Amino acid sequence: MELYQTLQSLVTSNNASWKFLIPEYSLLFFFLMGLLIDLFFKNRKWLAGLMIAGISFSGFLTFQQISASIEIQQLFNGMLILSNKIIVFKLLITLVVGLFIIFASTDYRIKKQNTPEYFYLVPLFLIALNMLCMSAHMLTIYLSVEMVSLFSYGYVALSIKDKSNAESGMKYILFGLLASALLLYGISLMYGFAGTLSLQDPNFLAWFAKAPMPIIALSIGLIMAGFLFKIAAAPFHFYAPDVYQGTSATTLILLSVAPKIAGYALFANFLGFFSFKIFNQILFWPMYNWETFLSVIAIMTLVIGSFVALSQTNIKRLMAYAGIAQSGFLLMGLIGYTSIGVIALLFYLLAYLLMNTAAFMLISYFEQQHEAYDLADYKGLVRKSPLASILLVVVFASFIGLPPLVGFTGKFLLFSASYQAYVASSNPAILITIITAAIASIISLFYYFIIIRNMFMREATWVKVNKEEQSILYFLVLPLILAIIYFGILPSNIISYIQSIIA
Secondary structure: OHHHHHHHHHHHHHHHHHHHHHHHHHHHHHHHHHHHHHHHOOOOOOHHHHHHHHHHHHHHHHHHOOOOOOOOEEEOOOOEEEOHHHHHHHHHHHHHHHHHHHHHOOOHHHHHHOOOHHHHOHHHHHHHHHHHHHEOEHHHHHHHHHHHHHHHHHHHHHHOOOHHHHHHHHHHHHHHHHHHHHHHHHHHHHHHHHOOOEOOOOOHHHHHOOOOHHHHHHHHHHHHHHHHHHHOOOOOOOHHHHHHHHOOHHHHHHHOOHHHHHHHHHHHHHHHOOEEEEOOEEEEOOOOOHHHHHHHHHHHHHHHHHHHHOOOOEHHHHHHHHHHHHHHHHHOOOOOOOHHHHHHHHHHHHHHHHHHHHHHHHHHHHHHHHOOOEHHHHOOHHHHOHHHHHHHHHHHHHHHOOOOOHHHHHHHHHHHHHHHHHHHHOOHHHHHHHHHHHHHHHHHHHHHHHHHHHHHHOOOOOOOOOOOOOOHHHHHHHHHHHHHHHHHHOOHHHHHHHHHHHO
């Protein structure tokens, strides 16, 4: 009788959880629609439009889930969680996925490939990313990480048509397998000493604290390796430059932003299970020095990304190392895990989404119109594409952190959050992180200026101009540039809104 009542309560709890996955149901429906169209219709020109409608509808349903209450919803007996903070992460991912599909539908190279799965697999990819944001159990975390990795491998494979670049895809898979193995081993160690895979188990931290300190450090370190791989942070960043160079810029709109946002959502959730709120102050689990660990990772990521970017000659490799440095800035929002830090993280993720999406749209445009792949190919491009060149300068200025653009505001919030964490803990590692981030911002001025100098101050030796004009690019990039300027000048509205729903 007791077993029956237990099973009945589990079924009742699960039935109540399904309604919170309505956006994911809609995505699954549109994936099936796309699959049927691919199987039974020869004319698939409207497939991209259908996927855009599906992503938009899912985003609307996700937005409707924002609640006046800040309580965390426990789904499927704690396997997943849902809160306003997680919904914001999901909305950011949905936005970048929608922008990716719109731009990909205009890329003539993708049209020539005749690969409809490039579009109808996007809803499944978005489901995996959403699951990663909501995971609160080590089993769902591992499965979600693997789902996101598999779709990432697939999109890299779909975009690589040059055999000489196939090596980058193989490196991505091999590094992914290594990160997966480390993550799984870390989970095994944690389970062996904590006796549970549920991070929300009331006894989880008490049992895990009984393990020897080296085992605790090793277990968490291995789990972090899997997380760091998803956000391309040091020392698990090695795959990024090769993958970026071997993948089309259009595909990088998706792969350089969406998994990173989901990775930071997972990171933030995981840290939440190791922190306590006492008298409005966040305290970390005393058995592991999270602040020092995150500071060291952030410093390594900032240094490697910034300094190595200076020596790059390929535009996408440069953007890869610049993206690694950006991961270092984003990690600053998690140091101390304060409320202002989470708000700063979310705001800078929005800024990064706008900047990186606009940057790769413009890089893709230069690839298609002028076959510009290396920095030398950008010489004199302002004379051939003046508007696109000017827009790219605005994006780079925002990446550097120049006012009054959104990058400046985002970095100001991140520096403020880190300094608040330093004042609260007096941990010198946090202060070193702040200083390193300031130096990294200065260094970024130099490697972005190399591209700007080539476009505006160098004569072109040979510029290829294709006949097909990507006029829709301007209708996609210009709104992003306006958003970069608007949120830089008037950030208070979006910051106040984020604060009101997650504080």
